[in-house]
Amino acid sequence: MSGKTKGRTTKILIFIVLAILAISNLYPLLFVFLNSLKNRPDYLTNPFSLPNLNQLAWGNYATMISQFQILKLFKNTLIISVLTIFFLLTFGIVASYAFSKLKFIGKEVIYFLIISSMFVPVQVTIIPIYMLFSKIHLVNTYWSVVITYLGMFLSETILLMTATFRGIPDAIIEAAELDGAGYFDILRYVIVPMGRPAIVLCIIYYFIVTWNDLFTPLILLTDMDSRTVMVALASLISRYSGDPTFQFAGLFLAAIPAILVYVIFQKYIIKGIGEGSTR
Amino acid sequence: MKAVVKTNFRRKKAIQGILSVIPTIIVLLFIRFYPIGEAIYRSFTNWNGLYQNDWVGFQNYIDIFTNSPFWTLLRNSFVLLISVPLQIFIGLLVAVLLYEEVAGWKFFRAIVYVPQIISAVIIGYLFRIAFGLDGPINLVLRKIGLGIMSIEWLGNSASALFVLVFCLTWFSIGWQAIIILGGMTRISPSILESANLDGANFWQRTFLVIVPIILRTIEYGAIMSIVWTFTGTFAFIYSITYGGPGYETSTIDYMIYTKFYQASANYGFATGLAVILLIIILILTFAEMKFTNRVSDWE
Numbered sequence: 001m002s003g004k005t006k007g008r009t010t011k012i013l014i015f016i017v018l019a020i021l022a023i024s025n026l027y028p029l030l031f032v033f034l035n036s037l038k039n040r041p042d043y044l045t046n047p048f049s050l051p052n053l054n055q056l057a058w059g060n061y062a063t064m065i066s067q068f069q070i071l072k073l074f075k076n077t078l079i080i081s082v083l084t085i086f087f088l089l090t091f092g093i094v095a096s097y098a099f100s101k102l103k104f105i106g107k108e109v110i111y112f113l114i115i116s117s118m119f120v121p122v123q124v125t126i127i128p129i130y131m132l133f134s135k136i137h138l139v140n141t142y143w144s145v146v147i148t149y150l151g152m153f154l155s156e157t158i159l160l161m162t163a164t165f166r167g168i169p170d171a172i173i174e175a176a177e178l179d180g181a182g183y184f185d186i187l188r189y190v191i192v193p194m195g196r197p198a199i200v201l202c203i204i205y206y207f208i209v210t211w212n213d214l215f216t217p218l219i220l221l222t223d224m225d226s227r228t229v230m231v232a233l234a235s236l237i238s239r240y241s242g243d244p245t246f247q248f249a250g251l252f253l254a255a256i257p258a259i260l261v262y263v264i265f266q267k268y269i270i271k272g273i274g275e276g277s278t279r
Numbered sequence: 280m281k282a283v284v285k286t287n288f289r290r291k292k293a294i295q296g297i298l299s300v301i302p303t304i305i306v307l308l309f310i311r312f313y314p315i316g317e318a319i320y321r322s323f324t325n326w327n328g329l330y331q332n333d334w335v336g337f338q339n340y341i342d343i344f345t346n347s348p349f350w351t352l353l354r355n356s357f358v359l360l361i362s363v364p365l366q367i368f369i370g371l372l373v374a375v376l377l378y379e380e381v382a383g384w385k386f387f388r389a390i391v392y393v394p395q396i397i398s399a400v401i402i403g404y405l406f407r408i409a410f411g412l413d414g415p416i417n418l419v420l421r422k423i424g425l426g427i428m429s430i431e432w433l434g435n436s437a438s439a440l441f442v443l444v445f446c447l448t449w450f451s452i453g454w455q456a457i458i459i460l461g462g463m464t465r466i467s468p469s470i471l472e473s474a475n476l477d478g479a480n481f482w483q484r485t486f487l488v489i490v491p492i493i494l495r496t497i498e499y500g501a502i503m504s505i506v507w508t509f510t511g512t513f514a515f516i517y518s519i520t521y522g523g524p525g526y527e528t529s530t531i532d533y534m535i536y537t538k539f540y541q542a543s544a545n546y547g548f549a550t551g552l553a554v555i556l557l558i559i560i561l562i563l564t565f566a567e568m569k570f571t572n573r574v575s576d577w578e
Contacts, residue, residue, distance in 0.1 A: 025391065094302070212396075266389045
C-alpha cells in the first residue's frame with residue numbers, strides 16, 4: 001500500500017501495540033467469565049487465578065436462571081427492543097421517504113424541527129413523560145419505554161435514512177410509477193431494498209442501545225415483573241454484600257446478546273460509525 | 280388534459296408526503312415537544328407531582344444557584360470532561376496504527392470498538408469491583424510494594440472522579456478511533472507518501488500531516504463527546520459511585536434522577552435542573568453548528 005509505513009520492524013511493533021490494546025478491551029469480559037465459574041472464597045483469595053477445573057461453579061448460572069429469572073428479564077428486554085425497532089423502522093421509513101423524495105408544504109420546516117429535537121437529552125423530558133404516563137396508566141408497561149425510545153431515537157433514524165434515501169435515483173421511482181406502482185409498492189420494491197444499509201444499521205444499532213440502556217427503564221419500570229435485564233442487574237449489584245461470583249454470572253449472561261449481534265454484524269456498525277452517523 | 284393529470288399527480292404526492300410524516304410528528308409532539316414545554320413551565324412552580332403547583336417565579340433557579348450542590352455538580356461535569364482530550368489523543372493514535380493495515384488490522388478494528396457494545400451497567404460494576412478496597416487493583420498495588428497507594432478509591436471525591444474519568448476514557452477510545460479512521464479514508468495516500476519521502480517521523484506525520492486534514496472529524500468527535508459527558512454518563516455514575524460520597528461525583532443529569540426519587544419530591548426544582556441542562560446542550564449544539572459553517576466556508 002502506498003503512503004503507509006513499510007519497515008518490517010515497524011509493522012511488528014504496531015501489531016504488538018494493537019494486540020496489547022485488544023487484550024485490554026477483552027480482558028474485562030474474560031475476567032467476568034472466569035470468576036463467574038468460581039465460588040466466593042476462591043474469588044476472594046485470588047481474583048486473577050483460573051477457576052478450578054474440577055469444580056466449576058456452574059451453580060452460579062443455575063441460580064441466575066432459577067432464582068434471578070434472568071430468562072424472563074431477557075424476554076422483557078427483547079420485547080421492548082423488538083417493538084422499538086419495529087416502530088422506529090415503520091415511522092422512520094415512511095417519513096424519510098417523504099423527506100427525501102416527495103414535495104409538500106412545510107417540508108423543510110418540519111424536517112428542521114424533527115432533527116433539532118435530536119439533541120434534547122431524555123433527562124430533560126423524563127419527569128413530564130413519567131407524570132403523563134402515570135396519568136394514563138402506562139407506567140410499568142413495555143409501551144411506556146417503547147414510546148419514550150421512539151421519541152429519543154426517531155429523529156436520529158430519520159436523519160440517517162433520509163440521507164441514504166436521497167441517494168436512490170429518482171428515475172427508478174418514476175419507472176416504477178409508470179408501471180403502475182402505488183405508494184406502498186414503491187416503499188416495498190424500491191426504497192426498502194435500496195435503502196438496506198441504513199435500515200440494517202438502525203436495527204443492529206438500536207438493538208444494542210436499547211438492550212444496554214439503564215436510565216429510561218429504571219424510571220418507567222419499577223415493577224419486578226416488567227423490569228429489563230439492566231434494571232434488574234443494577235439493583236442486584238447495588239447490594240454490596242452480594243456474592244460477586246454470582247453477580248458475574250449475571251453480568252456475563254446479560255452481555256452476550258449485544259455482543260453476539262455485534263460479532264455477526266460488526267462490518268455494518270464500523271462502517272456506520274465511521275461515516276459519523278450515530279452516537 | 281395532460282396538465283390536469285400532472286396537477287392531480289402532484290397533489291396526490293403532496294398528500295402522501297404529509298400523511299407519511301404525521302406518525303412521527305404525533306410521537307415527537309407528545310414525547311418531545313410537550314414534555315420540554317412542560318418542564319420549562321413547571322420549573323417556575325413548586326410542583327410536587329400531585330396537588331401542589333403554585334407559581335414561584337425564579338425561586339427554583341435561585342435555590343439551585345445559591346442553596347444546592349449545583350456548583351459541585353457542574354465542577355464534576357467539568358472534571359469528567361478531562362476524559363475528552365484523553366480519548367481523542369489515544370483514539371487518534373489507535374486510528375493511525377490501524378490505518379497502517381498490519382496483519383489482522385480488521386480484527387483489531389472490531390475489538391477496539393467492543394467496550395461500546397457492553398452495557399454501562401456491566402462496565403461500571405467491573406470498575407467498582409476493580410477499585411474496591413480489597414479489589415484487584417489494590418491487591419496488585421500491595422503485591423508490587425505500592426501498598427501506600429492502595430487507598431479507598433471510591434471513598435473520596437478526587438480519586439472517585441479519577442476512576443470515573445478513567446472509565447469514560449476506556450469506554451470511548453474505540454468510538455473516537457473508529458470516527459477518526461473514517462475521516463482518514465478521505466486522505467489521499469500520495470500526501471502521506473510524500474511525507475514519508477520527506478523523512479517525517481511517526482509524530483510529525485500524525486500531528487503535522489494527518490491532524491490538520493481531519494480537523495473537522497476531530498471537532499465532531501470532541502463536541503459529540505462533550506455533549507455525551509453531560510447527558511450520557513448516568514449509568515456509569517449509578518453503577519460505580521451512586522454519585523457519592525455525598526454529591527461529590529454527581530452530575531446535573533444524575534441529580535435529576537436523585538431528586539425524582541427523593542421522598543419529598545420537589546419536581547419544580549428537578550425540572551429547573553433539566554432546563555439548565557437543556558440550555559447547556561443547546562449552547563454546545565450551536566457551537567457545533569458554528570464550527571460546521573466555518574469549516575464549510577473554508578472548503
